[in-house]
Amino acid sequence: MLQPILFALLLLAAFGLFAWQVRKIRANILVGRERDMSGHAAERFRKTLLVAFGQQKMFKRLTPAFLHLIVYVGFLVINVEVIEIVVDGLFGTHRFLGLLGPLYDGLVAVNETLGALVIIAVAAFWWRRNHQPPVRRFTGIELRAWPKLDANIILYVEVVLMVALFLMNSADLKLHQLEGKFLPGAYPVSHFLTGLLPTDKGTLHLLERVGWWAHITGILLFLNYLPSSKHFHIILAFPNVWYSRLVPQGQFSNVESITHEVKAMMDPSYEVPTPPVGPDGSALAPTPFGAKDVEDLPWTAIMNAYSCTECGRCTSVCPANLTGKLLSPRKIIMDTRDRVEEKYNSPLIFQPNIYGEEAKHEPVTDLMAATLLRGKVTPEELWACTTCNACVESCPVNINPLESIIEMRRFLVLEESAAPNSLNVMFSNIENNGAPWAFSPSDRLNWADELYVAEKATV
C-alpha cells in the first residue's frame, strides 16, 4: 500500500514542478514583441508533420540522422511503457498492458530492441562529442563548460534510463522463470541478461523494484531537468516548427511603423494611425526600431532560443564562420536564451548562464547594462553576416538566426547610427544617386549605347 501512495506523490510533485517551470518559460517567450503567426493551419500542419515529426531536415546528414532517429523513435515508443508504469504504480498492478496479449509481446520486444539500439546510438553520440578532436560543430566559442556538460549529462541520463529498463525486465523475467510463472511480453534482450543476475528470489524481486523505480524516477527527474537544458528541444521543436515562417526565406520582415512615416512623408494627407495608449490613456513609451534586448525581438525569436539543441549545423555552414569571422549563428541563439533567463525568469535547478568561471559568459553584475546587443552579441558578429540564409536552411527545427541578426542591425543603424562607415557611404549614395555606388543617375542608360545584335532569322 505504501508504494502506490509514494508513487502518486512523486508523480504529482514531478508534473507540478514541470508545469511551474513551463509557465516561466512561456512568460519568457511572451516578453517578445507581438507577431501574428495565426492562420494557414493546413500548411503549418503539413510542415510540422514533415520537419518536426518526420525529421526531414535531419536527413541532409545521414550518420547523425540515423543515430538521432533511433533515440527519437526509442523515446516515442518507450514512452508507451511509461503509461503502463504509471498505471501499475498507481493501482499496484503488474504489467497491466499484458492483457493485450500478442500485441504486448510485440510492444515489449520493440522496446527492448530500441532500448539496446539507443545505448549504441548514445555511445556513438558520446564518441562524436568527446573524442579528440570532436566533430567540428561540437566545438566553438559558445560551447564552453555548461553547454558541453549539459550535452553529456543528457547522454548519461539516457543510458541510465535504458539500463534501469533492462534491470527491471531481466529481474522480472528471471523471477518468473524461477517461480515457473508466466510473464507477459517477449524479451529479446533481457533474455540474454538473466544469466548475469543472482538466483535468489528476494534479491531478484528487490532488483526488479530498483529497476522500476529508477526508470520512472529517472524519467520524472529528467523531465524537470529539461527546462534548464538544451534538451528542451524535444518539446519545443514541435511548436517552433508550427510557428515558423511560411514566406520565402529571402523575405525580410516589414517595419510597419516606418511604413506609416514614409507614407506620411510622400503624401501629407495620409493619416498615421494613433499609437497605442496605456490602460490609463497615457502615451506608451515608443518602441525602438530593431532590437537592443530580448524583449525587442519577436516572440518567435525567443521560442527559437528555447528550441535550440545547440547542434551547430547553422554555424557549420555559415560562410562567415567558415572563414574565421567571429559570427556564429548558434551563439546568437544561445545568447538570446541566456539573456532572457538572466533578465526575466531563470530556470529552476541552477542558473547555467552564470555557472562557474568556464560559463558561457562572464558572471553578469550589471543586469540592465548587459543587453543582448553589445552585452552578449557584438556589432562585429552582426556585420559579418552575408544574409545568405544558410543557417536558416540548415536548422532541423526551423530556427531563424538571420531574423535576430537583422533586428539588431536595425537597432544599430536606426537608433544608434552605428553602421560601419563604408555602409554609411553606401546609404548616402542611394539617397543622392539612387544607386549604392557614386555614379550619376543620368548615366543609368549608358549601357544601351552602341548596342548591336546579330541579325538572325528567329527560329
Added chain:
Amino acid sequence: MTPIIPTPPAKRQLTVPTVADLAAQGKVPEILFWVGCAGAFDDRYKRVTRAFARILEHVGTDYAVLGLEESCTGDPAKRAGNEFLFQMQAMQNITVMNGYGIKKIVTACPHCFNTIKNEYPALGGEYEVIHHSTYLQQLINEGKVAVKGGESFQGRRITFHDSCYLGRANNIYEAPRDVLAALDADLVEMKRSKANGLCCGAGGAQMWKEPEPGKKDINIERTEEALATLSGQAAALDNLRGVETERAAPGEHSLQGSIIAVSCPFCMTMMSDGMKNKEQEANVQVFDLAELVASAEGLNA
C-alpha cells in the same frame, strides 16, 4: 590582287525602348526589364545587361526599361538594417511602376528580384516578377531560343555557382541548371551546391564594406572550391567544411576553357576577383547565364 574581305555578319543597332517613350505613344510594355544598379553601372555586368537585351530583341519580346526613372530597389539598405531608406526607395519605385501600369517584371539581379517580388507587395507594389534564369529557361523550353548557331560549349567544363537570393531565398535551383544543360557542355556540381550552396561573400550589403577580420575572404573559399571542382581535384574537395551531403568529385580535367556560371552581379564580381587572386583568369572565365545563351545563339555583334 586584293584580298577578299569577308562580308561582316548582318547586325542591327538596338534602341532600347523606355517605358516613358512607350507611355507617350499610349503603350505599356508587356514586360519591364528591371536592369538594376549593377546592370546599369558596373562595367562587367553591363555586358550581361547588353547580352540579355540582345536576347529580348532577338525573340521579339514586348519589353521596355525604366531608364533614368529606375532607382535602387533598396535591397542593400534593408539588409544593412536601414529600413527607413529601403522603404523610401521602395515606395518611390512603386509609385513610378504603378503609375505606368507595370504588371510583369524580369530582372537579371537576384537581389532586385527578391526585393521586388517578396518585399514590395507589403508596400503596395504587386507584380509578377521573374528572374532572368527562369525567363531564359522558358524561352529555351518554348523553342524561341535554340542555343545554336553561335559559340559551341561542347566539351567545356561548367560549374554553376548558386546565388543565395535566387536559391535558398526563393527556391530557384533548377532553372539556371536547365539553361546550362541546353549548352551541351560538361556540367559539374560543386559539393556545396543548391540549398547547401556557399555564399560568394557579397550579400547582406557586404559588397560595400571590407569583411570583418578572419582567416580568409569568403570569395576565396568559394573560388578554391570552384577550381578544385572544375579541375577534379578530389583531395582538395575532401577537406571542405560545411558540406551537408557528400557527392563524388568529378574526374580530373584541364582548367583551360572552364567556366564558372553565375546568375547574380555580386557573385560575378566576387568570383571574378577570386579568379584574379588565384591568377586563373586566363584559364577560367566567369560568365552570366545570359552571356552564355547569347554567345551560343550567336547574337553578339
